[in-house]
Amino acid sequence: MVLGVEPGWHGHDRLAEAFRAYAPDGTFVSPAPQQIAAYGEMSELLMLRAGGIEREQALPSMLASIVSSGGLDETAVGNLLHMTETGQFDLTGLWCWILSILGRNPAFVERIAAEGDERRRDALCTAVAQETLRLAQSEYVTRRATQDIVFEGFLIPKRTMVRIAVWEAHKDPGIFDEPFRFDPMRFVDQEVPADRYAPLGIGKRRCLGAGWVVGLSSLFVQQIVSGFRIETVGPGGALRGRFHFEPSDRLVVRRRERDGLAARN
Ligand code: HEM
Structure with a gap:
């Protein structure tokens, strides 16, 4: 792509x-x-x-x-190569989170598996991707102020690096009820506006891969759910990876094929 x-x-x-x-x-x-x-x-x-x-x-x-x-030209080639590198790194990170979260929520996995209506099943899978982005994967964006800015009474002087705390904003109980609970239904049959939920950035610098991230992750959930029953064993929680928080490296996700033939870690 x-x-x-x-x-x-x-x-x-x-x-x-x-x-x-x-x-x-x-x-x-x-x-x-x-x-x-x-x-x-x-x-x-x-x-x-x-x-x-x-x-x-x-x-x-x-x-x-x-x-x-x-x-x-050389710049376009470099952009494509680096977009691929960072994009696959971020997507892999998201899929690790999806696996660990699905493993801790087997009831939701079975709910998707039992859903007979294909469009509804797609919507549930997409919602798992969106809820995982909210809970775990999106962290922050940074900007440098190009001029003095007064924001809600605070002066942000020119040249200040500003870190916009997206992860924290996604845990605001005024916006997301019980914000630490995994509840993909928050995203089913409703659009959450960008000023409340923006895991892939906002405005003209929004992630160029945003559509792929959600679409491919939805497909990933679909594949997992239709092929396997999974469960997470070992400690939950997160560790600080090289660039992002990641599921604990002591966590094991066990998958059992739905036909019952094999179980692997
Ligand atoms: C889970 C996966 C991903 C996450 C969470 C993510 C998140 C983000 C975020 C938050 C931004 C905005 C950064 C900012 O405003 O400073 C961004 C930008 C960007 N993303 Fe992603 N991304 C993901 C995957 C991908 C993929 C798969 C691609 C392409 C193959 C991609 C390509 C880009 C590009 C090119 C930009 C820069 C856009 C610009 O500055 O105009 N990303 N991404």
């Missing part, structure tokens, strides 16, 4: 390998020499792919749109 690369493309495996070499432990701030080399390999492969896209009828992707608008 971003890089316009499908598994059948001849450079696919090399690109996947370069990605693994580039950020084996997730996103980083300062690159080491081997990461600079991996980045060179990734950009070369992406330029190669862009050439292919120009010649063939490629499936829609961000790369294909940029190629057709004539805007492909």
Whole structure:
């Protein structure tokens, strides 16, 4: 969807390998020499792919749109590569949270599994993704004030770094009743306005992957629920990961296939 690369493309495996070499432990701030080399390999492969896209009828992707608008340059390539890297890191984090939360809420899993109406089931799965973003995954956005601002009586001087506490705002009991309770029904049959719920940012800097995050996570929930019964064992809670809070590394999610053949941790 971003890089316009499908598994059948001849450079696919090399690109996947370069990605693994580039950020084996997730996103980083300062690159080491081997990461600079991996980045060179990734950009070369992406330029190669862009050439292919120009010649063939490629499936829609961000790369294909940029190629057709004539805007492909080094910066665009870097943006696409980094968007992929941070996007997959954030999405993986969200899916770990979804697994841990579903495992602690087997009754809701069974409620989705028993839902006969497909549209309703989709709505429940989407709501699980939205509720997990609210409870766990979204944390903050930062901005630097470009001028003195007075906000609700407080002066924010020019050049101040402002951290907007999204996680905390999502736990405001004035907005979300019993804010620490997992209750996806808050999002079923109702739109929560952006000034109350904004896990993917707001305004012109809103996450470019927002639609994918919710749509793919809904599909992820659907796959889990239709294939498995899951339960969480071990301590709940969170630990401070490299960039985000993550489920405790002592947590085990046990899955049992619905046909009862296998149970794995
Ligand atoms: C759980 C997954 C994700 C979360 C929680 C998330 C969250 C966010 C947030 C809060 C912002 C706004 C930052 C700000 O205002 O300073 C943002 C921006 C952005 N996100 Fe995501 N994101 C996720 C996944 C993705 C994915 C999968 C992609 C694309 C593949 C993506 C691409 C972007 C881009 C390009 C921006 C910058 C937009 C701009 O500055 O114009 N994100 N994301």
